[in-house]
Amino acid sequence: MTDLPASAARSTWNASDWHEALVVEAYAETPTARTIRMRLPEAAALPALVAGQHIDVRLTAPDGYTAVRSYSLASAATGGILEITVEELTDGEVSPYLVRGLDVGDRLEIRGPIGGWFVWLDEEPAPVQLIAGGSGVVPLMAMIRAHEAGTNPSPFRLLYSVRSPEMAYYRAELEELARVSPRFDLDWVYTRRAPSGWPHAPGRLDLTRLAASVQPLGSTALTYVCGATPFVEFVADALVRSGRDPARIRTERYGGAEGG
Amino acid sequence: MGLFSPGFMGRRREPVPGLPPGQHLVTDFPVLSIGPTPRVTPEEWRFSITSESGLMTTWTWDEFQALPQEDVTVDIHCVTSWSKFGTGWRGVSLDTLLDGVDTQAGFAMARSYGGYTTNVPLDELRGGKAWVAHQFDGSPLAPEHGGPARLLVPALYFWKSAKWLRSIELSTRNDPGFWEQNGYHMHGDPWREERYW
Known part of the structure; x- marks a missing residue:
């Protein structure tokens, strides 16, 4: 590989830590998918996102059981808003909840942004x-x-x-x-x-x-x-x-x- | 303890033995890779190990097949949070391949056809913990899963198990490989959740 993009910059924001995100908007994108927009209270600390990165989302059941899945970000986090679109998978564990259970005003935990390869950088000269x-x-x-x-x-x-x-x-x-x-x-x-x-x-x-x-x-x-x-x-x-x-x-x- | 997700019950109530934290079980075999699948025939395939002094040992496909083969059944864990239990592989132990390689190196860089790289501590490749695998579930390893041969290091997240393995270079330095330069952990132990920087 000779054309690696610059790696996502390190910052005080640790991609391994979980952060609380407030769901501010959620709507059907298709009959089987939902777009979810969330705000990070700690948005000021969020490192510059690179288009193409993903986040991990963690759900917690009443007994403390947790489930984690990765979702690509659909937007570049302007104003501290993160957007994902989730396809409901048959027999899925997390996606049915995100598509049909989650409400505006609920909170999710997220980790990331993650990934420095499947990304596009604004300085990229190529078509x-x-x-x-x-x-x-x-x-x-x-x-x-x-x-x-x-x-x-x-x-x-x-x-x-x-x-x-x-x-x-x-x-x-x-x-x-x-x-x-x-x-x-x-x-x-x-x-x-x-x-x-x-x-x-x-x-x-x-x-x-x-x-x-x-x-x-x-x-x-x-x-x-x-x-x-x-x-x-x-x-x-x-x-x-x-x-x-x-x-x-x-x-x-x-x-x-x-x-x- | 994380945030409570109203209405989320989840599927599993009991901890699954053998499942590292933050992982979930799958029964299919998802494919993840960074680019097109390289197509390498056994005839053109070569595998080499280079010591820190520059001494290189190379195997052709036939020479590699003539080495003692091991059948192993292991659990694998992908950093994207899926784990798959009881996967069956056939290949050559790194102990066999490193036998006779004179080295004081602490680290290995695996290099793939197609340009992928990943760094692994040499300790993780020795002691019956790593193989160069060329069969999965009794069949030749499919190209999208890393065939003709891939590294198999089940004790670490699966991005360390480089597909389309071409060479291993030993070094006294722990240089970062591809994902390790792109946000992922230098070591990658799933039991310690060494996922990202």
């Missing part, structure tokens, strides 16, 4: 290709928001694969950005059901669609791929086989169905 499957768009959304909030002129392009239109996270915001921003392009892939009038039949992302939807080959683009393992394996493999530099492709994967 960026983002490729998301389903809930894998969350850390990429943090990058898109950070990019739009700053002045980095490099183009961003997102290829977002979802089962059906209503399963897309952040749809309105993404489509508005694609409409108004000269620095952001958006491509959709619908795997099960497409909107009416959509020019492509629903189906899994294939080599043709992939080639047509990414920054041109030969560009120095930095590519971030995030989704379930089969999706990430397919995309990363296809990009490498089409001649892209593996060192310019970063991946993050969601584990199995029992992760949450």
Whole structure:
């Protein structure tokens, strides 16, 4: 690896310590996912977040039993607000509570932010290709928001694969950005059901669609791929086989169905 | 004791023996990696150990397969909080591989095809605690799980068990590897929750 980003800066804020966060907003993102915004009382001490990082969330049952899961941040913590979007997993232990049990005004414990690799830094000069499957768009959304909030002129392009239109996270915001921003392009892939009038039949992302939807080959683009393992394996493999530099492709994967 | 989460009951009421703090059990095998999966054939595969004096020992795939093989069943613990019990591996003990390597080094840097690195104290690789594994559950190790061969150090968080292992370099210095430069602990003992800096 020759192009490691600078590591997230050390600070007095210890990423191993648990911090209390107040849930200030929570709303359905899709029929199965919920966006949760929380405020940190100790926001002043929070180190600068880097887009793409994650936090750990800890729940505590009445008898003291605790459960911890990792969630990518969807935003870059402006004003001490952290945002995550949680997909409810079948038979999950933590995600059903976060999606259906948690209320505004409740508190969560969080740890982090964590991660110095699957991140985008504002000083990054290269064009960026983002490729998301389903809930894998969350850390990429943090990058898109950070990019739009700053002045980095490099183009961003997102290829977002979802089962059906209503399963897309952040749809309105993404489509508005694609409409108004000269620095952001958006491509959709619908795997099960497409909107009416959509020019492509629903189906899994294939080599043709992939080639047509990414920054041109030969560009120095930095590519971030995030989704379930089969999706990430397919995309990363296809990009490498089409001649892209593996060192310019970063991946993050969601584990199995029992992760949450 | 943390904050009380109103209405959260959780799934488990009794501590699970063998489960380190902050971990939960899974039965599938999640994949985590930093980039595309390197594709290395056994024919082109080489594995080497280099001592702090620069002396290198190299094995081809056939030479590696001819070494004494061990079958081990171990629990593995990922820093992302999943643990998997009773995983079955076949491979060569680091004791076998380090036999005959003259070293006073205290540390090892594992290097992978694809560029990944991770640092491990040499003590954690000796004494029947670490292997270079090439089979999982009786089958050749799949590329996404680190095949042809990966490091297996079950006593530490699983990012230390480098996939697509290419070499181990011994050193008197404890230099940080990939995740260790990117927010993760230099040692990584799951029982002490050595997750992050």
